[in-house]
Amino acid sequence: MSRIDAKFAQLRADGKKAFVAYVMAGDPDYDKGLEIVKGLPDAGVDIIELGVPFTDPMADGATIQLAGQRALEAGQTLEKTLQYAREFRKNDDTTPIVMMGYYNPIYSRGVDVFLKDAVAAGIDGLIIVDLPPEEDEELCIPAQAAGINFIRLATPTTDDKRLPKVLQNTSGFVYYVSVTGITGTAEAQAGDVAPEVARIKAKTDLPVIVGFGIKTPQAAENIASIADGAVVGSAIVDKIGKGESVADVLAFVKSLADGTHRG
Template sequence: MTTRIDSRFAALKAEGRSALVTFVMAGDPGYETSLAILKALPDAGADVIELGMPFSDPMADGPPIQAAGLRALKGGQTLRKTLDLVAAFRQGDRDTPIVLMGYYNPIYIYGVDRFLKDALDAGVDGLIVVDLPPEEDAELCLPALRAGLNFIRLATPTTDDRRLPTVLGNTSGFVYYVSVTGITGVATPDFDAVATAVARIKRHTELPVAVGFGVKTTEHARAVAEGADGVVVGSALVEAVRTTLDADGRATEKTVSTVTELVSSLAAGVRAARAIAAE
């Protein structure tokens, strides 16, 4: 079964360029603003959207994404409302792939079978669940794959050649390479090391490799895109939301446009890498 994720990466490969994968937190700072941001991302240049599922104990996330999740939870965001966001987005966009990213606890509480059915009905294409290792694939990964969802796994700088085949075993859609050790949005990646790591992963899989953690600027996006199939940006986008909020943490007239302007700039960096590669 070919998913929207498979189709989008295949189309971009035919174009000769990398994907811009944008992460935003569902419900941050409120449902309506979150939906407005979501709807605006494709026209701003996002090729794939990762939508964060807010959770109270996000152990892999740095301060910006933690804060975004807490803002969303404070605003009443739930997993059901996150699926509603996707369904609302799908009313106007049937093509842009959406990946839900987060932790297993909310899915477990919701109920795996119910969650998978509701996610498919809403228009979700894939899942990234950062606290379920391959040894726990029977919990969610295998049921998700059987249901027709991509299950995207993370590889890190500490994932050596002995561990990598296990990580890749049931991975589909793309591989998410974490370019730095530690939490999101803190360090800037070593771009030469990233290119080397991507090449190593590609020796083990035919899947596209997208690189995230620490990509903040147009220049970062261009540097990563020169060696990867996708560039993932998250912390910079949720920080763009935060910097526009009023004193009570509510959205302002600048919130959506500030995010989309940054996405457009990042997209320009990704597309510039194609131009460099073509010379």
């Protein structure tokens, strides 16, 4: 059983929904970014989404783009992001880590080399936003064979004809993008999201986690009430970008986690 599967089994047993927090590795710099990541489990985070900075982040809004720029300017690389996982695993062997980003840095490193390094570092899942199901042979299938979950995005435009293709080789959980467009823009509405989550859950036994447009503890609670959990990224990254202290960032994360766990 993967760490992700084990986490969801534990949450189900506890009657809780999953809180997933996204942060950009290396933002605002290596040391402060790592301190935040290490503090996430104690703030109530069930699964960590670790962003890999990239020069052309087409799916991301301004907040995440700026975080990526800060990280790149501070010298963050794919290797240093793997090092985050290695450092984290010294003290935590249960919290799942999902790397989220784009295919180019992985392709440049070499898929086989990357997967070997990712497994050794303790990475549990991948979300690669620019690899559609038609490209599963590139990374998805090799990742699954290596024991890493490959998590797919479903969106409001994923119709019933497309959905089976999206779900075909997905594992870990399904990430439902609650709003059309880029990260950090429109606000997710539980009433709009509920029928979409139900539609996906009718086609898969995997947990369905909702992200994009969740900015407050109340919004996280509302979304968690109709899904298996909530993802918050831009709202957390915005606090980091404003230079808030690690303690203040983690206090905000805890408020989001508490909201989700009430859902």
